[in-house]
Every structure is written in structure tokens, then in C-alpha cells.
Amino acid sequence: MSCHEGRVAARAAVRRLLPRLLLGLPAVALLTLFFVLPYVEMVAMSFRAPAFGQPFGSGHTLMHYGRALGDPIYTGALLRSLLTGALITALCLVISFPLALHLSRLQGRWHVVFYACIVSPLLIGVLVRNFGWMVLVAVDGPFNRWLLAAGLIERPFRVLFTQGLVVMALVHVFTPFMVLPIATALRNVRPELRDASASLGAGGWETFRRVTLPLSFPGVQAGVTLVFVLSVAAYVTPALLGGQGIAYMPAVVVRELIGSFAWPFGAALAVIMAASTLAVVTVFTLATHRLAERTRG
């Protein structure tokens, strides 16, 4: 009797859970196929022995990690990528906050128009966008011609193939990833809280500092994480606008994998880059854990 009941209950549980499992299946399959397996493969590759004339040899070794972490060329590129990523993230945050504040207070048609402006950098393909920058800042491009015509400079600026241009171009394209989560967080701040703050004697700035700004933090956290990860991993824009002079980590990885055909060493560099990025994000998340806990929805 009880055995029978148990079986009935189990069958009911399966019937209840089955739809959920089925709904999750495509996502799990997709992630396994395109995220978990490639990473497993890459980590495995990073331990393989090198070989002449072919991508990798037989046997396993730790030498690639030793080489990557011992050579200032590689650690320098890694550090430069992480620091540039941090700079881009900081600039994005400063630029995005006022935009997000404005976007969060708009209603109806103006909200749509402003939203479209914010996401516009993402609507242009990566090559077109970067060639656009090249044309804009070339020695005889409109940027220099305007400055010359205005008498602000005597000789054309060399902007192309500088780190500054790379940072500017990446800030431009990653700004939507910062604005949208912050605007969403700001929209979730109930307007009565501003009324309550004012009734308790706080002026506009005081209310912003004590209420609006802290409560936007869930959006700031999401935006900072997204922009940092994207910046560190950016390949095309630094390659096109940064020239050959400065090496960022993704370019170094690609050079080893495709240029030198050294798959295990390239994989080791890629693993190091991914692990460093993850470490920075983890430290940031843990450091802001209390604030995030307090301010979540």
C-alpha cells in the first residue's frame, strides 16, 4: 500500500518537474556545446607538449604556464589589458550615469528615441564602426581639419594607432552595456522615496547622494562587470585602431594560436587571461557584496 503510494507520488513529481526540465534543456545543451566543452578542451590543450611542424605533440607539460608567467612580454600585455579594461570601465561609468539618469526619467516616445540613441553604437557592425573612426581621426580627416580650421592646433594630431583612440572607441561601443542596467536600476527606485527624502529635509543633491545613487548600485555592478569583461577581451578594435605598437592580451593570444601555430601555449595564455578577468570580477563582486545585498530590489 505505502509502496504503491510512494510510486504514485514519485510519478506525480516527475510529471510536475518534467516540463521544467524540458524547458531548460535547450539552454543546457547550448551552454555545454559552446561554452563548457570548448573551455574544457582549451584547458586540456594548455597542458599539451609542443611539437615542431604540427599544432601540438604527445604528452603533457606545465612549461607553457611557466613561460607565460615568467616573460614580461606576456605579463606586461596581461597587465596592460586589465588596466586598460579598468580605465575603460571607469570612463564608461562616469559617462553613463547621467545618461542612465536621464533615460530612466523619460516616458513614452522620448524614452524610445533616447533609448535608440543609447544603443546606436551597437547597431553598426564592428568593421564599419572602426573604419569610421579611422576616417574621422586620420591626419587629413575631418577631426584634424576642423581643429586646424579653428586655429586650435598648428599641426595635425596623430590620433590613429594610439592607446587613447582605442580607449575612446571602446568606451563609445560599451556605453550601452553600462547605461541600460543602471537605467533599469534607477527606474526601480520608487518615486515616493525621493518625496520621503525631501520631506525629511534633504535637497536634490542630498537625496541623490543618500538615496538614488546607492539604490542604483545593482545596475552599476552589472554594468561594471559587463564592460570590464568585454573590454579585456576586446580584439578587433585594438587590432584595427591601436596599430602594431602596443600589444594587448587578446592580440597576443591570437598571434600564438594562428600566427605561430603554437596551440598549447596560446591556450595557456587564453586560460591565464580568462582566469585573471574572472579573479578581478570575483574580487569586485565580493568587495561590493554588502552594498549589493542591501540595495537589491
Added chain:
Amino acid sequence: MTQIDVVGLTKRYGTTLALDGVSLQAREGELVSLLGPSGCGKTTTLRCMAGFMDPDAGDILVDGTSVTRLPPQKRNFGVVFQNYALFPHLSVFDNVAYGLAVRRLPKAEQRARVADALAMVRLQGLEDRLPRALSGGQQQRVALARALVIRPRLLLLDEPLANLDARLREEVRWLIRDVQQQSRITAFYVTHDQAEAMALSDRIAVMKAGRVAQFATPREIYQRPAEAYVARFTGDANIIPARPRDRTADGGFHVPFGGVMLPVPGVDGIRPGDPAMLMLRPEALSLIDPGAEGVIPALVLGTAFLGAALACEVSLADGTRLRLQASPHAPVQPGMTVGLRVDTAHAWLMPDVLS
């Protein structure tokens, strides 16, 4: 502490007139309720008083000085919101201390005043909790403490009990009254619940479509409503069309009702022969033996046992239906013919709509 005068407040949203010349006063230490259905302008009035909204016309005076042009942060009014509006990222202590921190008071004074305010609303030992870890009743106590700790000139409460369940509502209602009485703060209280307004208020402003229909004590509002709308909104009432025949010697009216002539008090402006409304609260009616002299015969249509009373619906010979409450022991059953006695002291004659 403070005398408040609201004079001719007018507010237009597009083409609709949300407030149409609202005038109110509150004397020092008085609690005034704004009572009305949703959309009657009671919350708009409160928001104008708090400074969250600018009236198109009219003035708000505190002890004779206009505050209409002052932003909310300069008014020093405590506001309690319907959904508490506690700062979700701040602890109970920091929520209550908010107004003091903004005023840059010394930390020691902040601590002392927060402790006093929390003691006043009987909420201690939860200072470090976040609002989301509190029940609705506790959150509303924090909100009340936060509004009181700044020692406001005026306390504004916007349906503070609407989100609480029935049992808590009673408890917090008495707490609000106690605290307001203790601190002698002048207060305005918005509600759509007539029982709440009756229990709490020194005076009630019954609002109707952006205007004040009647502004008087709870007793007067209940027993001497200015028009049928007020009578309907302030509790159970039988409201029956009636035409007064003539005035009585003591200033009332002779009103024909159910075959007899009732001498009832009423609104002074009514002239004999005018169409008017006769209000009979359920407690103005009682059932007696149908054989007695001068009684109105009535047919019992239905009864409902309420415990402390027996609710009855009866109909008169002319088809008028009345609701009343009889003794729970009354031997009354549907289909019976009973005698109806009207306690004319508790009847009231008023115009349908105040012109």
C-alpha cells in the same frame, strides 16, 4: 504647536479639476481627516500641503505664514506614506536618523532622538534590521518614527493603514492617535475608511469631486450630514426622498413618512415643500408590537444574525425599504408584520445635493 490654514486650493490635471477651491483649517494639536472615495482629491490636497505638487491657485499657511512657495525640504512637515516609503538600503536606525543626518546633528544627539522616537512607536531592538526584514506593521511604525523624529510642524499621513491587515490596522490606528496626542502635533490624515476617520479625528473633511462637502466633527458629520452624499459616505443610512410639510416649533420639520407625520431636525436652508432627503440611521429605528398606537406597520423581508444585533430589512406599505438593527433576541422572521418606531432625535432631513 501649529495652526494650519488651507485656502482655496485648486489643481487642474489637463482638463479635469482635481481640486476645486479646497479650504481647511487645523487648530493647534488637532487631527483632521480628509475622507472620501478614490479620486475625490484627498491625496492631491495632502501632496500639495507636503510640497510634492504645486497647486494652481490657493495658499497654505502655517501660523499665518504662507509655505506654498517653499520646496518640501524647507517645510519641516513629517509625511507618512501609504506604502511606508522606507529607504530599503538603510537599517531601521538609519531610516529614522535620516532627517537628523541631513540636518548634520551631532551623532550622540541623533542616537538619543532616534531611541526616543522608536520608544514612542513601541519598536525597540530592531535598529539594525533592514526594512524588508520587518512586517508591514513594523515598517509603518518605523515610517511614523522617521516622520516624528524631525519634530515636524505638521504631520501628514496618506492612508497609512491601507496596506495593513485588519487586526494590525486597529493596533496601528490607536498608536497613531496616541503618538499624535502625546506629541500634540497638528496632523492631517487621508483615508477612505469612515470608521478610521471617525475613531481618529477631531474633525473630518468629507471630500467630493475636488471639493469639501462638509468639514465638521465626527459626531456632526454622522448625525447632521450636510447632504445625502456625506450621509452615505459616513456609515449605514436609510436615505429616503421626503418633502417637509412645515416647520416645527423647535426649528425642525414635519415630514410625512409611512403614513404618520414625523417631527425631525434638519438642515436649516430647506423650505417646506422642497424635495429633500430623510436620513434614518439603522439605530434610529426600532421594532415594536404592531398593535401599539402611532407605529408604522412594516413587513420583514429578511434578517441576518450578526451576533451583537439582528440586521433586518423591512418594507413599508408604500414600498420603501429600510435597514435596521434589532435586538438579537427579537422574535423576528421574514414575512412577519412588525411595528416600526422612529427615534426622531436621530433622524435628519437634508438636501440631496448641497447647492
